[in-house]
Amino acid sequence: MNFRVNGEASEVAAAPNRLLLDVLREDLNLTGTKLGCDDGSCGACTVLVDALPSQCCMMLAVSYQNREITTVEGLAKNGQLDALQKAFCTEGGQQCGFCTPGILMTARALLLENPNPSVQDIGQALAGNMCRCTGYTKIIAAIQRAARDYEEAAEKEVAAI
Numbered sequence: 017m018n019f020r021v022n023g024e025a026s027e028v029a030a031a032p033n034r035l036l037l038d039v040l041r042e043d044l045n046l047t048g049t050k051l052g053c054d055d056g057s058c059g060a061c062t063v064l065v066d067a068l069p070s071q072c073c074m075m076l077a078v079s080y081q082n083r084e085i086t087t088v089e090g091l092a093k094n095g096q097l098d099a100l101q102k103a104f105c106t107e108g109g110q111q112c113g114f115c116t117p118g119i120l121m122t123a124r125a126l127l128l129e130n131p132n133p134s135v136q137d138i139g140q141a142l143a144g145n146m147c148r149c150t151g152y153t154k155i156i157a158a159i160q161r162a163a164r165d166y167e168e169a170a171e172k173e174v175a176a177i
């Protein structure tokens with residue numbers, strides 16, 4: 017099978033019944049994506065497929081060949097954490113961290129679609145991501161901080177042109 021993950025092409029010898037989560041973790045060694053419930057209800061396995069959040073514990077890998085897949089490992093660029101990852105560190109948006117990769121990917125998709133989300137927008141977007149530790153308040157604060165940071169970075173880019 018042929019995949020595009022985090023901007024790179026990969027070829028994997030895999031049986032047609034393999035799940036995308038297993039291919040990512042076991043064949044491509046991208047273990048940031050977590051297995052939680054294994055039944056589509058916790059969001060720990062969320063990745064982006066063509067910029068949309070998708071729970072890959074329920075997806076046959078064979079169906080996602082040559083789609084643009086982004087895992088949490090694809091957020092950082094040139095050794096620098098993405099603004100969302102920095103904001104989670106600054107705001108304390110993670111405790112045990114098990115839910116964090118999935119929540120980061122859901123948040124990334126939200127901010128791509130809606131650069132200035134309200135608390136309600138964030139709550140709706142996170143409806144499929146369970147966190148047992150944080151109570152969500154700091155996660156929401158982190159996503160709002162990241163939204164401001166993305167906006168500031170975009171303004172600086174425009175000013176530099």
Ligand code: FES
Pocket residue numbers: 050051052053054055056057058059060061062071072073074
């Ligand atoms: S592990 Fe996929 S939704 Fe829980």
Ligand code: FES
Pocket residue numbers: 109110111112113114115116146147148149150
């Ligand atoms: S930080 Fe522990 S489950 Fe979310």
